[in-house]
Amino acid sequence: MSAAPDDLFDRIQAAASAVRGKTKIVPQVGLILGSGLGAYADKLSGADTIDYGDIPGFPRSHVVGHAGKLVLGERHGVRCVAMQGRVHMYEGHSAQTVSFPARVLITLGAKVIIVTNAAGGLNPQWSPGTLMLIRDHIDMLRDHALRGPNDERLGPRFPDMTKAYAPELRKLVKDVAAAENIHLEEGVYVAMPGPTYETPAEVQMLQRLGADATGMSTVPEVVVARHMGARTIGISCITNQAAGISGHELSHAEVTETATRVRATFERLLDAILAGLLARGELA
Ligand code: HPA
Numbered sequence: 001m002s003a004a005p006d007d008l009f010d011r012i013q014a015a016a017s018a019v020r021g022k023t024k025i026v027p028q029v030g031l032i033l034g035s036g037l038g039a040y041a042d043k044l045s046g047a048d049t050i051d052y053g054d055i056p057g058f059p060r061s062h063v064v065g066h067a068g069k070l071v072l073g074e075r076h077g078v079r080c081v082a083m084q085g086r087v088h089m090y091e092g093h094s095a096q097t098v099s100f101p102a103r104v105l106i107t108l109g110a111k112v113i114i115v116t117n118a119a120g121g122l123n124p125q126w127s128p129g130t131l132m133l134i135r136d137h138i139d140m141l142r143d144h145a146l147r148g149p150n151d152e153r154l155g156p157r158f159p160d161m162t163k164a165y166a167p168e169l170r171k172l173v174k175d176v177a178a179a180e181n182i183h184l185e186e187g188v189y190v191a192m193p194g195p196t197y198e199t200p201a202e203v204q205m206l207q208r209l210g211a212d213a214t215g216m217s218t219v220p221e222v223v224v225a226r227h228m229g230a231r232t233i234g235i236s237c238i239t240n241q242a243a244g245i246s247g248h249e250l251s252h253a254e255v256t257e258t259a260t261r262v263r264a265t266f267e268r269l270l271d272a273i274l275a276g277l278l279a280r281g282e283l284a
Pocket of ligand 1: 119
């Protein structure tokens with residue numbers, strides 16, 4: 001037996017133990033809440049809330065607003081662990097650091113990870129406020145969550161990504177959205193490094209590559225979820241048309257305004273997904 005290639009496994013265990021020391025809730029679903037959606041965590045009942053600062057190894061966001069909290073509680077009979085606030089690679093973190101919390105959620109028990117984000121729409125037909133179920137992704141980030149030694153206790157060296165976004169769960173999301181009368185598109189998410197928004201030329205390139213939405217997050221978390229054998233659901237809120245499509249300049253204010261405008265619908269969709277996961281026995 002060779003020694004562990006690095007201490008990632010131990011750091012994940014230490015973070016998970018710290019969380020277990022503060023809550024009795026063993027989560028079934030992990031929620032990674034993107035820009036403008038963090039408030040969903042406040043809906044969890046019987047919740048225990050833990051500051052990221054009290055979890056060893058958890059990266060802290062330097063972006064204005066919440067420093068970040070982990071909220072564990074129940075929603076529609078499903079035990080959830082929600083990340084209120086996440087860090088991005090453009091803040092200076094490696095892909096391994098950005099994806100560390102997702103590994104902890106899975107270690108705590110989450111079998112399904114639901115990742116949400118704000119994204120720019122590449123499909124010119126989609127107006128801001130459209131919700132998009134992620135069918136697949138393209139990774140244009142300049143670091144990879146699995147770069148470095150592989151620890152077989154976490155997962156294989158070369159994980160398969162054919163079904164990165166579980167087909168049966170995508171069907172479930174489409175079914176519950178239709179039942180709830182929520183308009184939902186489906187498409188390919190491309191992760192770009194940021195923090196600049198894309199140039200119009202880059203937007204044309206991404207369109208030709210087959211992407212429908214562009215953002216600066218999500219891929220590292222989905223990669224580690226696949227590495228560890230958890231299933232993922234990804235949903236983007238198209239907060240703006242990507243650069244050059246509408247002609248007007250992009251701003252973070254537009255992104256947060258749109259995310260806030262569709263928050264109620266997005267939350268209704270998350271509720272329906274949780275209820276659907278339970279009803280279809282996907283958490284058994
Ligand atoms: N590009 C990249 N990331 C984003 C965008 C965008 O247009 N909107 C929200 N996040």
